[in-house]
Amino acid sequence: MPLGILSIIIGYLLGSIPTAYIVSRVRKGIDIRNVGSRNMGGANVMRKIGTHEGVFVGLIDIAKGAGAILIAQTLNISELWVFGTGFGALAGHNFPVFAGFKGGRGSATIIGIFLVLAPRSILVTLAIIAIPFFTTRKFMSAIFIGFALLPLFVWLFEDSLALVYYVLAIDVFMLVRNLSDIKQALAKGVIKDIIFDRKQKKVK
Numbered sequence: 783m784p785l786g787i788l789s790i791i792i793g794y795l796l797g798s799i800p801t802a803y804i805v806s807r808v809r810k811g812i813d814i815r816n817v818g819s820r821n822m823g824g825a826n827v828m829r830k831i832g833t834h835e836g837v838f839v840g841l842i843d844i845a846k847g848a849g850a851i852l853i854a855q856t857l858n859i860s861e862l863w864v865f866g867t868g869f870g871a872l873a874g875h876n877f878p879v880f881a882g883f884k885g886g887r888g889s890a891t892i893i894g895i896f897l898v899l900a901p902r903s904i905l906v907t908l909a910i911i912a913i914p915f916f917t918t919r920k921f922m923s924a925i926f927i928g929f930a931l932l933p934l935f936v937w938l939f940e941d942s943l944a945l946v947y948y949v950l951a952i953d954v955f956m957l958v959r960n961l962s963d964i965k966q967a968l969a970k971g972v973i974k975d976i977i978f979d980r981k982q983k984k985v986k
Contacts, residue, residue, distance in 0.1 A: 786863030793850035793867035797874025797891060800881035801842040802827050805835050815884055822878075822886035825921045840890045847871050847894025855898075865948050868895040872952065876959060887960055889925050892952060896932070900945060903935040922960075929953055 802822040806814035809831050815822050818830045824843060828836020850871035854864040872895070875888040896904035911928035933949045940946075 785857050786859045786866065789854045789857050789859055789863055789867040790870040792853055793870030794874040795879070796846050796850050796853075797871035797876075797888075798878035798880045798885075799842075799846060799874075800878050800885065801846075802839045802886060803881050805839050806831050809835055815881075822881070822884070823888075824890055826886075843875065843886075843888075843890035844894035844897065846875065847891035847896075848898050849894070851895055851898040861944060864899075865944075868899070868948075869952070869955075871895065872955070887956070889929075892929070892956070895952075896936075896949075899948075900936050900940050902939045903932060906935050906939070907932045926960075929956060 800822060802814050802824065806812050806827060812830075814820075814826055814830065818826045820826070824836045824838075824840030826836075827839045847868065850867050851864060854867035872888045872891050874885075875891045876885045877883040878885040893904060893908070896907075907928045910931055911924045913924075930953065933946055933953065936942075936949050937946050
């Protein structure tokens with residue numbers, strides 16, 4: 783148990799490294815949490831700082847999730863503690879102790895977690911995410927579609943019911959964490975529909 787607790791703490795501290803914040807401060811002297819989508823992640827950095835910086839942040843955030851799981855597995859602790867370590871990294875990214883507990887959504891960190899735990903499932907998910915992202919350029923919508931399908935892919939490709947439950951738990955966490963963003967996106971969609979209907983009525 784002490785090793786499991788230590789592993790979760792390490793995962794949380796690893797996830798708390800505010801990559802997007804550091805890169806944005808160094809490159810342009812701004813707090814990425816105050817511009818654009820206000821999300822401390824690679825996509826926001828890419829839009830507001832630069833493509834190379836955004837890709838770098840995304841890769842490091844993926845590495846945080848993957849690194850946390852690899853450390854847990856190296857400690858030879860039970861699967862439940864490994865899952866807890868991954869969740870610790872995700873919680874660290876969302877609520878980083880090194881950045882006033884105001885972090886990002888954790889999409890890249892989740893990708894890193896499952897690149898180790900369920901590589902086939904996450905690679906298929908990334909392929910699914912790429913379709914709506916490159917056709918609509920709406921990153922959040924693409925991510926939500928992909929992560930909604932991830933439990934299905936884990937069920938199909940991995941021989942672990944516990945892993946399916948773990949994915950579902952992370953999906954619930956992401957849903958609650960981003961509830962306000964989801965509501966805003968739905969509201970914008972409704973507004974667009976209303977405007978479109980009104981224009982059609984005026985034309986008639």
